[in-house]
Amino acid sequence: MKIATFNINGIKARLPRLIEWLDEARPAVACLQEIKTQDEGFPAKDFEALGYQAIWHGQKGFNGVAILADGSLPVEVRRGLAGEPEDEHSRYLEAEVGGVRVACIYLPNGNPVPGLKFDYKLRWLNRLRTRMREIAAEEVPAIVLGDYNVIPRDNDVWSPAAMAADALMQPESRDAYARLLADGWTDALGTLHPEGGIWTYWDYQTGALQRDHGFRIDHALLSPELADRLVGAGVDKDHRAREKASDHAPVWFEFREA
Numbered sequence: 001m002k003i004a005t006f007n008i009n010g011i012k013a014r015l016p017r018l019i020e021w022l023d024e025a026r027p028a029v030a031c032l033q034e035i036k037t038q039d040e041g042f043p044a045k046d047f048e049a050l051g052y053q054a055i056w057h058g059q060k061g062f063n064g065v066a067i068l069a070d071g072s073l074p075v076e077v078r079r080g081l082a083g084e085p086e087d088e089h090s091r092y093l094e095a096e097v098g099g100v101r102v103a104c105i106y107l108p109n110g111n112p113v114p115g116l117k118f119d120y121k122l123r124w125l126n127r128l129r130t131r132m133r134e135i136a137a138e139e140v141p142a143i144v145l146g147d148y149n150v151i152p153r154d155n156d157v158w159s160p161a162a163m164a165a166d167a168l169m170q171p172e173s174r175d176a177y178a179r180l181l182a183d184g185w186t187d188a189l190g191t192l193h194p195e196g197g198i199w200t201y202w203d204y205q206t207g208a209l210q211r212d213h214g215f216r217i218d219h220a221l222l223s224p225e226l227a228d229r230l231v232g233a234g235v236d237k238d239h240r241a242r243e244k245a246s247d248h249a250p251v252w253f254e255f256r257e258a
Helices: 015-025 044-048 116-137 171-182 188-192 237-241
Strands: 002-007 029-033 052-057 065-070 075-079 092-097 100-106 142-147 218-222 230-235 251-255
Touching: 002 015, 002 100, 002 142, 002 218, 015 044, 015 237, 029 100, 029 142, 044 052, 052 092, 065 092, 065 100, 092 116, 100 116, 116 142, 116 171, 142 251, 188 218, 188 230, 188 251, 218 251
Parallel strands: 002 029, 100 142
Antiparallel strands: 002 251, 029 065, 052 065, 075 092, 092 100, 142 218, 230 251
16 A cells, blocks of 8 residues: 655646656555645546545645545545644644545644744644544554654754754754654654655755755654554655656655555
8 A cells, every 4th residue: 555645835736747646656545735725726626537536625825735545535534633723724634544544734834933933833743742642542553644844853854054943953843753753653754764865855946956955854654553564665756856846756655455
């Protein structure tokens, strides 16, 4: 079973690239972030033509997440995180797909630091931890994946010094991410590539892709029930280099059947 995550950075602007990737990679499940469209603007019929069914949680011009499944409709479990009723950002969507609990997340960026946006990021991480603990208590095969906007380790960025002041690398961000791992979740890509040097994002500016100045912020955290089934993971970097591509590359994870 292949499960993937892809921050598409605007689903309407990148739809040809997204369709192209789905057709070539054919993941069983694809989690999308930053779809940047209201619910009624989501191009569900384009995915249905490929054999994918979808659920989505949209927002005009910002944020937005979706879960696509090959040949079946994801069964929605939850949209949004509890703990902050006034939070209207579309950043969390959870479903059952093929016997696996799949949570698609788009964690706040948090810049500038310090500031209200960084405070919101840390609160959101705490709310995510609460939900992940609830999922863990169910003892089901589960994956929480998407754009975490956290660079967990120094070897997850081309230059730690260049990103030292960024919200993605602040000690508070890293500590919150580390607490998720301490709760028993497995960082799939980090576990298979402990040496680092695996990027999932390259900025559009300053020739970052050409110079390979990237970092890893797209992650998949696995419950113990699913971590034992992990057999592979990787980044489809070539899709980042295509015309009108997202600034993120698709990241995929393969699991043996239960």
